[in-house]
Amino acid sequence: MTTTEQWVERSDRVIMKTYGRYPIVPVRGEGCRVWDADGREYLDFLAGVAVNNLGHCHPRVVRAIQEQAATLIHCSNYYQIPQQIELAELLCSHSFADKAFFCNSGAEANEAAIKLARKYSRETFDNPERYGIITAADSFHGRTMATVSATGQEKIQRFFDPLLHGFAHVPFNDLAALEAAITPQTCAVMLEPIQGEGGINAPSAAYMQGVRELCDRHRLLLILDEVQVGMGRTGKLFAHEHFGIRPDIMTLAKALAGGAPIGAMLATDAVAASFSPGTHGSTFGGNPLVTAAAVATIRTMLEEGLLNRCEEMGEYLHGELETLGTKYPFVKEVRGIGLMIGMGLSIPGAEIVKKGHQRGLLLNVTHDTVLRFVPPLVVTKQEVNRMIEILDGIFKEIEA
Numbered sequence: 109m110t111t112t113e114q115w116v117e118r119s120d121r122v123i124m125k126t127y128g129r130y131p132i133v134p135v136r137g138e139g140c141r142v143w144d145a146d147g148r149e150y151l152d153f154l155a156g157v158a159v160n161n162l163g164h165c166h167p168r169v170v171r172a173i174q175e176q177a178a179t180l181i182h183c184s185n186y187y188q189i190p191q192q193i194e195l196a197e198l199l200c201s202h203s204f205a206d207k208a209f210f211c212n213s214g215a216e217a218n219e220a221a222i223k224l225a226r227k228y229s230r231e232t233f234d235n236p237e238r239y240g241i242i243t244a245a246d247s248f249h250g251r252t253m254a255t256v257s258a259t260g261q262e263k264i265q266r267f268f269d270p271l272l273h274g275f276a277h278v279p280f281n282d283l284a285a286l287e288a289a290i291t292p293q294t295c296a297v298m299l300e301p302i303q304g305e306g307g308i309n310a311p312s313a314a315y316m317q318g319v320r321e322l323c324d325r326h327r328l329l330l331i332l333d334e335v336q337v338g339m340g341r342t343g344k345l346f347a348h349e350h351f352g353i354r355p356d357i358m359t360l361a362k363a364l365a366g367g368a369p370i371g372a373m374l375a376t377d378a379v380a381a382s383f384s385p386g387t388h389g390s391t392f393g394g395n396p397l398v399t400a401a402a403v404a405t406i407r408t409m410l411e412e413g414l415l416n417r418c419e420e421m422g423e424y425l426h427g428e429l430e431t432l433g434t435k436y437p438f439v440k441e442v443r444g445i446g447l448m449i450g451m452g453l454s455i456p457g458a459e460i461v462k463k464g465h466q467r468g469l470l471l472n473v474t475h476d477t478v479l480r481f482v483p484p485l486v487v488t489k490q491e492v493n494r495m496i497e498i499l500d501g502i503f504k505e506i507e508a
């Protein structure tokens with residue numbers, strides 16, 4: 109059997125160093141637990157970065173993938189794809205949207221949204237100059253050139269200029285700043301309903317409602333990037349439901365297909381009509397294998413009551429983290445909605461993550477000082493209690 113050490117050595121020889129990978133080799137998962145190449149067990153509070161919302165290897169997703177793989181894996185979007193149609197029906201019937209486009213990742217979904225917004229606005233207002241998109245500081249929209257340009261973080265853009273023209277970045281949760289950035293060239297506003305990579309920042313409902321009103325008044329499209337917060341993560345199927353607003357375009361990816369790579373861009377009929385034949389596409393996008401996985405994922409989430417469960421467990425985890433935080437002066441704040449929770453620290457979180465690994469806990473730090481808790485939505489109270497116990501031990505050690 110190949111050990112962790114041997115895998116790390118082989119990886120160092122052949123895998124590009126785009127990630128600061130930890131020396132952990134997960135080889136098997138079930139629910140909220142994973143096992144590594146040396147047989148060590150971990151409690152997983154990262155869930156593949158908010159991807160494994162049903163836990164690892166949920167039997168219904170596994171079965172759907174196995175059956176579809178043995179029937180038809182891929183056929184091309186030149187033809188009709190029943191699983192893709194079923195998935196679009198499910199997404200549209202549970203959201204504001206009328207039409208769906210499928211691709212393979214969050215970045216691609218956002219690329220599609222940017223292209224659609226530009227084409228729609230130019231056509232609708234017969235103005236070729238109308239292509240500007242306003243996004244937020246500390247946002248994250250992906251790693252392709254257009255989505256790097258949309259992302260409001262210098263560390264992600266560095267080295268890759270010239271960036272795509274037409275993006276303006278404004279402070280998040282600041283309506284006056286957004287209004288001041290609108291020009292005759294603006295065609296859309298693009299926001300995460302809750303910022304993920306930027307440190308789990310939830311805006312006020314008044315802000316999100318204000319953004320919707322501004323978009324209506326200036327006839328701008330509202331694009332919501334729900335790649336991380338969508339698919340039940342916050343206790344609603346889509347996070348914008350918390351704010352009582354509807355976007356014109358929404359993007360999804362991470363948790364949509366239970367771990368199979370997929371992206372989706374949803375829009376109203378009026379907007380979607382601009383994507384006429386030949387204007388956009390993807391070879392793999394929405395192929396039978398991944399869309400069968402996504403259909404099984406959504407059905408399971410809805411039929412097994414996971415939205416309510418997420419709300420309930422989110423409140424429990426939030427409370428337990430707050431109680432833990434009161435014991436340690438370096439814990440500043442616990443924030444978030446549902447099972448999308450950040451713990452803001454006054455110290456860097458990297459050491460805590462490493463100590464977690466040594467103690468059998470997978471967790472993550474984002475924005476340097478924010479511990480991010482995004483466990484599978486099937487997480488149990490016992491698992492939360494165990495995680496808190498481990499974290500308490502680590503915090504004690506850090507304080508000493």
Ligand SMILES: *Cc1c(COP(=O)(O)O)cnc(C)c1O
Pocket residue numbers: 212213214215216218248249250251300304305333334335336337361362
């Ligand atoms: C992860 C993420 C993306 C990028 O998704 P990829 O699948 O990695 O391309 C875009 N937006 C948000 C909000 C994300 O969290």
